[in-house]
Amino acid sequence: MENNNNNAGIIGVIVVLLVIVIGAGTYLYYDKAEAPSQKNMADDTEQPVIASNCGLTIDSPKIGDSVSFPLTVTGRVDNTKADKDGCSWTMFEGQAGVATLHYENKDGYSLPVDTKPVTVANWMTTSTTFSFVLNFDNSMLQLPAGYNMKVLITEENPSGEGIPSVVEVPIVLQ
Numbered sequence: 001m002e003n004n005n006n007n008a009g010i011i012g013v014i015v016v017l018l019v020i021v022i023g024a025g026t027y028l029y030y031d032k033a034e035a036p037s038q039k040n041m042a043d044d045t046e047q048p049v050i051a052s053n054c055g056l057t058i059d060s061p062k063i064g065d066s067v068s069f070p071l072t073v074t075g076r077v078d079n080t081k082a083d084k085d086g087c088s089w090t091m092f093e094g095q096a097g098v099a100t101l102h103y104e105n106k107d108g109y110s111l112p113v114d115t116k117p118v119t120v121a122n123w124m125t126t127s128t129t130f131s132f133v134l135n136f137d138n139s140m141l142q143l144p145a146g147y148n149m150k151v152l153i154t155e156e157n158p159s160g161e162g163i164p165s166v167v168e169v170p171i172v173l174q
Helices: 002-033
Strands: 049-053 056-063 071-078 095-105 114-119 127-134 148-155 166-173
Touching: 049 166, 056 148, 056 166, 071 095, 095 127, 114 127
Parallel strands: none
Antiparallel strands: 049 056, 056 071, 071 127, 095 114, 095 148, 148 166
């Protein structure tokens, strides 16, 4: 009888150890699986996150920036690594897409409150820049400072085939 109690005690300890090891492993796996930190290791401060997709990069505003209007959006299209990335951002007749501005509402986000073409400096090259200005008149809505908004840039899609790429830049009303 004493031998059975010793075996039961050993089995209990093994089960507890397995639960601890599996729990710790699961925690470490999911902790490492989160998005990488945008910290600058030299000074340990948060760095602004740049929005980018398939060769189109928004340099300003950065994700989460507090903005006022009129808002100048700047960026670049760089398709020099298209083969490596497996995608490229389509430009056609001087345009790289359409930008829309939205504010958060109870259903998600509003219909566009401003829309602008994203005209590029030279659409015949693999690398070019763009800049455009979005406007928002808050006098009617009276949205408070800190209100969530976003800029969406949808890729030019002259063929109408496939699904165009999109870059989303969440911003905050200043």
